[in-house]
Amino acid sequence: MQAKLLMPESDDLQLSRRAEEPEIKALLASIAAGDQQAMIRFYKSFESRVYAFSMRRLSNPEEAEAVVVETMYEVWKVAKNFKGDSKVETWLLGIAKYKSLDKLRARDDETDDIDDYADTMADSAPGVEQLVYAKQQAHVLSDCIGELPKDQSEALHLVYFEGSSVEEVSEIQAIPAGTVKTRLFHARKKLKDCLERNAVEV
Numbered sequence: 001m002q003a004k005l006l007m008p009e010s011d012d013l014q015l016s017r018r019a020e021e022p023e024i025k026a027l028l029a030s031i032a033a034g035d036q037q038a039m040i041r042f043y044k045s046f047e048s049r050v051y052a053f054s055m056r057r058l059s060n061p062e063e064a065e066a067v068v069v070e071t072m073y074e075v076w077k078v079a080k081n082f083k084g085d086s087k088v089e090t091w092l093l094g095i096a097k098y099k100s101l102d103k104l105r106a107r108d109d110e111t112d113d114i115d116d117y118a119d120t121m122a123d124s125a126p127g128v129e130q131l132v133y134a135k136q137q138a139h140v141l142s143d144c145i146g147e148l149p150k151d152q153s154e155a156l157h158l159v160y161f162e163g164s165s166v167e168e169v170s171e172i173q174a175i176p177a178g179t180v181k182t183r184l185f186h187a188r189k190k191l192k193d194c195l196e197r198n199a200v201e202v
Contacts, residue, residue, distance in 0.1 A: 024088045032080035043072050049089065050096045056163070057100045067103065071096045086174040093172055097158075144194035152187035155180055 030038035050071050054064040074095050082091055145153050151173065158164040158172065166184075170177040 021087060025082075025084060028075075028079050028082055028088055031076060032082070039072075039076050042075065046089070046092055047072075050092065053093055053096050054100050056168075057097075058103055060103075063100075063103045067096055067099045070099045074099070090171055090174045097172055140195065140198045141191075144191050144198070147194060148187050148190055152183045152190070155183045156187040156191070159184060 027038050027042055031042060047068055050068045051064050054067040055061070058064050058067070071092065075092065082088070145156065148156065155169050155173065158169045159166070164172070166177050166180050169180045173180065
C-alpha cells in the first residue's frame with residue numbers, strides 16, 4: 001500500500017465521534033479484505049489519537065508523525081489478524097506503542113556507550129569510577145526488570161520510563177486501572193528485592 005493512499009482530502013471520510021465499536025470493527029474487517037477507502041477512513045479517524053499518544057512518549061513531532069504512518073501501514077498489513085478480543089483502539093495503540101519504542105531504541109543506538117571510550121580514558125580522570133559504577137547499577141536494574149513477568153515489566157516500563165498514567169496503561173493493556181495498580185505494586189516489590197540482593201541502593 002502506498003503512503004499516498006493514507007492522505008484523504010475529505011473530512012467526510014472520518015468516522016463519527018459517536019461511532020460504536022461494532023462499526024469500527026466492521027471498518028477493520030473491510031480493511032482486512034483490502035478496501036483502501038476503508039483504510040483511508042480509518043486513518044482519518046484515528047490519526048490524531050495515534051499522534052497524541054506518540055507525542056507523549058517521544059516529544060518529537062517528526063517521530064510522532066512517522067509513528068502514525070508506520071502504525072497505519074501495520075494496520076493495513078495485519079488487520080486480518082485482529083481477533084476482536086479487545087477494543088480496536090486498544091489494539092491500535094498497542095501497535096503505536098511498539099512503533100514508539102522502536103524510535104526510542106533507535107535513539108539509544110545513536111548514543112555513545114561508555115565502553116567505547118573505556119580504553120582511552122585515563123584511570124585518574126575525574127568521575128570515571130562514578131560513571132562505571134552507574135553503568136553497573138543500570139545493568140543490574142535492567143536484569144532485575146528482565147526477571148519480572150512480562151505484564152508487570154511492561155506496566156512498570158510504561159509508567160516509570162515512558163511517563164504513562166495508570167489510565168493509559170489500563171487502555172494499552174486492556175485491563176482495569178485497579179489491575180494496573182496491582183501489577184505495579186508487585187513489580188515494585190520484586191524489583192526492590194532483586195536490587196537488594198544485588199546490593200544496589202534503592
